[in-house]
Amino acid sequence: MSKNLNSTRKRYHLFEDEQIDHMYFDMSTSGEVDANKYSLYNFTGDPKLEYAEWESRLDMMNSWFSDMKNSKRFLYERESIDGSKIISSVVDPETGEIRKMLNFASNDYLNLTQDKRIWKNVNDIISQYGGGAGGAPLLSGSMRIIKELQDQISKMKGTESSIVYTSGYAANIGTISGLLGHKDVAIYDMYSHASLIDGSKGANKKFFAHNDAKSLESVLKNIQNKYINKLVVVDGVYSMDGDICNLPEILDVAHFYGAWVLVDEAHATGVIGKNGRGTVDYFNLEGKVDIITGTLSKSVGAVGGFVSASEKLINYLKYNSRSYMFSTSPYLPAVAASLEALKLIEQNEAGQDQLWRNIQYVKSRLLNAGFNIGNAETAIFPIIIGDDNKVKEMTYRLHQKNIFVNPVPYPAVPRKLTRVRLTVTAGFSKDQLDYTLDQIEEIGRDLNIIK
Numbered sequence: 001m002s003k004n005l006n007s008t009r010k011r012y013h014l015f016e017d018e019q020i021d022h023m024y025f026d027m028s029t030s031g032e033v034d035a036n037k038y039s040l041y042n043f044t045g046d047p048k049l050e051y052a053e054w055e056s057r058l059d060m061m062n063s064w065f066s067d068m069k070n071s072k073r074f075l076y077e078r079e080s081i082d083g084s085k086i087i088s089s090v091v092d093p094e095t096g097e098i099r100k101m102l103n104f105a106s107n108d109y110l111n112l113t114q115d116k117r118i119w120k121n122v123n124d125i126i127s128q129y130g131g132g133a134g135g136a137p138l139l140s141g142s143m144r145i146i147k148e149l150q151d152q153i154s155k156m157k158g159t160e161s162s163i164v165y166t167s168g169y170a171a172n173i174g175t176i177s178g179l180l181g182h183k184d185v186a187i188y189d190m191y192s193h194a195s196l197i198d199g200s201k202g203a204n205k206k207f208f209a210h211n212d213a214k215s216l217e218s219v220l221k222n223i224q225n226k227y228i229n230k231l232v233v234v235d236g237v238y239s240m241d242g243d244i245c246n247l248p249e250i251l252d253v254a255h256f257y258g259a260w261v262l263v264d265e266a267h268a269t270g271v272i273g274k275n276g277r278g279t280v281d282y283f284n285l286e287g288k289v290d291i292i293t294g295t296l297s298k299s300v301g302a303v304g305g306f307v308s309a310s311e312k313l314i315n316y317l318k319y320n321s322r323s324y325m326f327s328t329s330p331y332l333p334a335v336a337a338s339l340e341a342l343k344l345i346e347q348n349e350a351g352q353d354q355l356w357r358n359i360q361y362v363k364s365r366l367l368n369a370g371f372n373i374g375n376a377e378t379a380i381f382p383i384i385i386g387d388d389n390k391v392k393e394m395t396y397r398l399h400q401k402n403i404f405v406n407p408v409p410y411p412a413v414p415r416k417l418t419r420v421r422l423t424v425t426a427g428f429s430k431d432q433l434d435y436t437l438d439q440i441e442e443i444g445r446d447l448n449i450i451k
């Protein structure tokens with residue numbers, strides 16, 4: 001380990017952060033990496049790493065990683081042995097024992113991953129189609145069941161047409177990279193999901209302040225005639241904050257300046273809008289949004305992604321979106337599960353009302369206890385702490401109480417906004433919510449997060 005670390009002689013300024021702005025990661029003197037001082041970003045995302053050789057990059061990252069694990073605060077990759085259940089059986093990373101844990105870390109908002117009504121349909125489809133599609137959609141992987149799913153998505157989203165991808169990530173990068181040429185630009189809300197931002201790798205991109213139509217306007221004013229096409233990109237519901245996009249104003253501004261708008265409905269589908277139709281329906285903007293993308297992996301409880309838009313645009317993407325064209329069609333049992341789940345959602349039979357009762361209850365208790373939950377309005381609750389050590393400590397203590405939540409440290413969010421992220425699903429009983437909220441309050445007081 002230290003051999004490789006010592007072999008690199010450059011000094012790297014690895015931090016852009018307020019607190020440790022002037023720290024240098026000096027590999028000529030340090031053999032071990034202190035996990036309290038560094039984050040994953042320092043070994044994977046920092047642009048200055050381009051000066052480091054792979055060998056030493058790997059060594060640094062692995063040293064950080066083992067220090068994290070030794071500190072007994074490493075709560076990523078906790079393994080479940082029975083899926084994404086409300087009470088999941090999770091392997092404890094410290095002891096190897098199985099813990100029955102309340103799962104407040106899943107995006108399965110309607111608990112449809114476990115819905116037996118869906119499995120019946122999946123079994124029928126498996127006996128008709130088998131498993132994989134065996135080819136890409138333009139070649140041999142074009143299947144009727146996929147077309148049925150695409151039609152169901154178009155119906156939900158109120159668009160002319162849709163195509164499905166193997167994941168939401170693939171849908172976002174494939175759509176954005178398929179549209180953007182060198183003379184075009186993507187303009188992102190600064191909290192946009194990584195899959196959206198990755199779509200414009202190597203292309204022109206700008207950012208505007210989160211959910212701020214005025215900030216968007218000033219970006220658009222500044223670049224008025226510089227680009228041929230402009231695409232404004234937003235999330236319907238923000239994945240780390242649970243707030244809803246200010247879509248009406250953003251749409252007005254974007255269209256005024258001749259830009260198109262793409263909304264990623266990953267966390268909105270199944271949650272907001274009539275019967276869970278999403279953000280566009282929530283604001284009565286059907287037919288006004290240029291492109292809607294989303295995933296089948298969250299409320300829908302399966303896996304896969306989609307894009308919905310005009311027929312002309314979808315036809316264009318079919319032959320210009322590389323993650324669609326050059327990838328085998330989605331796994332057919334997942335297609336069948338998604339189709340059945342969307343039908344249940346359409347009929348309001350997927351537990352949406354119970355989800356909303358749970359959301360309102362959790363929200364009121366977190367606010368009454370004095371937690372900072374930002375502008376959370378949906379099933380995602382950030383408990384904003386602004387101190388990475390307290391974030392890790394709270395996650396660990398909740399783990400000890402058999403409550404599974406996710407830590408969101410820097411650099412996933414700015415250092416002042418680091419948080420514990422809690423997701424609420426429909427199936428929790430009031431007792432389960434009360435137990436969890438009582439523990440959160442007690443730990444919050446003990447760590448001086450609330451009074």
Ligand SMILES: Cc1ncc(COP(=O)(O)O)c(C=O)c1O
Pocket residue numbers: 167168169170172193195235239264266267295296297303304305
């Ligand atoms: C906002 C958003 N968009 C897209 C994705 C990607 O979806 P998938 O998990 O289906 O690749 C996610 C999931 O992590 C997400 O949160």
